[in-house]
Amino acid sequence: MARTKNSTFSGTPIRDTDVDAPTWTRVLREVQSDLAMIFDRVTGENSETTTINHGGTDGRGALLGMPIVNQGLFRNWSAASFASGGSKNGASGITYLVITPILWVAGEPTLRVEIDLAGVDGYSPRAVLLSSSTGSEVDSADLEDVGVQHGDVQTIGATLSLGSVPSSAALYILAVEVDTTFARVRDRRALAWRAFHPRGLFASVGANAAQRASSASAMSTTVPTPGAAQGLAFSDIDAARFADLLPVDGGLLTKINRNALALEEYLTGWPAGANTTYTHVDHDGSGVADDTDPARSRFLAHTRSLYASEPLPTIPIIAHALGPILADGYRVEDGANGLVDWYAPYSLTTAGTSLRNYTAHRVYLPDLPLSSSTSRLKWAALVALHPSSSTAITTWSARYTTASDSDTQAFTALLGSTQLAIVTGGGTAGELYGGPDTVERHSIGLVCSTTPTDGDISLLGFCLWYEGT
């Protein structure tokens, strides 16, 4: 069969749909060809390469706008003289209150950063974006009052920019920086911080199942039921069927109509046409019905459960900062004056070369492909090596642990002239991912190949993302 399909969208001129316009078979051919192209782009079938991966290129799907950071802090911070007491503490100065690696996705030129702080006046708060390869500053902006206040805690924000629209996702280091040079001991609250690609909010109204049922009409709009191996029941049509002078019969029109209805339900996630209930369910009909089963997804969800070449987006999942540190790598923990209840955790001698676990979260992962050859969970960890550390950065490794797996990666070098080091891991087929539709415990830790001294290294933050093809 010479399957009719367009490589680019053709569309139908309005004049060809007017009353009294001739019914050309070419018009129907172009409609079916456009529908076939849409099917290929969302499923990856028929060797389609311009697939819907939400990657920012025009025509490859809407950007997803996933939040990058949504972290509660609920800590006290103070601009104290950190040098008094405690080993490896530093003098006051440029201090990263929060700092973490983040994944900046393709197609997004700007990032909005906000933090809720009390008592920040006089400390020149800035949002800073650093290169993950050199540690140098990519962009920075003063954090300004956005007009939201809770008690003495004000929300301050700024927008960072890459200067151009990135064509691929990349790792960066994001920080909120204050200048604690004018030191005074005064505990103030830090409530939360956020980072997200800015959007305008557009009110969009859907309908729940009860509202759909109440709006039922007498019109019949039949969505064909997908087979066991289909995400949607889409019928190809031979181009010869649209030859000039051939009759246009009801079978042809019905097939095209049902293709459109199948795509509608698959794309929108909503019953198609005038239907009040779904035809598509995430289930193949055998065993217990489970509408949420990601293993049989019959909606656009990028699971590759039914289409082996289905496009996969790149999705940031979590980015978490572990506490403040001075920009020169000195610590801010100080029993007398420093940030006694909030500082980047640091290594101790006690455990020698044992794993040091730092934090853990229970996260619900996106419905990732089940095939072990395509799971691509990736992570990154950021540390600061103390300038007078007894251990070299190359003796340290970061370990990311999930309920089902772990991955250890060694640090190789400091970033440029900074005391920062970053390492990435994951990306191996089947690694770290225990399966869909489940909550997993994820934790980050450090290991040293030689016994350190107290405060040699501080873990600053980590992030997790899913990297599509």
Next chain:
Amino acid sequence: MRLIGEWRHLDDDAFKAHSPALSDVIRSLAGRARQLYELATGHVPDDERTTARNPQGRVGVDLSGPPWGSAMRHPIAWMGDRDEGSTGVQQVAPVITLAAGASTTIGPWRVWNRPHARPQGGSAVAPYSRGFLNVEAKRTSGSSTSDMIVTAWEEGDQGRARSEPFTLADSSSIQSVDVGASGAWIPLSSGWTTIFMRIENNSPNSVAICSIVINQIAKRSH
């Protein structure tokens, strides 16, 4: 606008043999094809958009929940700094510690939730309109089980979600509790949303809360 783009459905009978060959038939097929193209690709093929803007104010399905696609499931917000299994590390104390019989309120916690479509009126059923709690906690003293209750609400008190009591069995390890699984969820707005939580320790033991994650878990509806 040069190319037809309409969201007009017709009854199945309109496409059958012996039905009148009305222009509506072509108009419906061609118009919907154009709209499906915009929804799938986010691209406008001529000079005028024919589909509605998605909740982010842009074009195309963004997987934020119907009618903008099956929603993705992932963490929305998170907090917590300590893995109670740590050794050889100097860490700050857990964010929340509760003495026996004590309670605490956390918030305001300002969060950026993904913009999403919501039904007009009625309770929150759309994906992203509810956040489900997953908590890591540990009994730090005492010997009996620890009964905890978490209550969460959105600023403005649009409805409080209160969990059933959950227990921490022992002090030898982290206890992970999916509080939301029992039916408790936080109502979340589209875009900025401010959350409060109250955690009650109704036990004779001291408790440390190590991590709280708010997850989005619905694909098409709650």
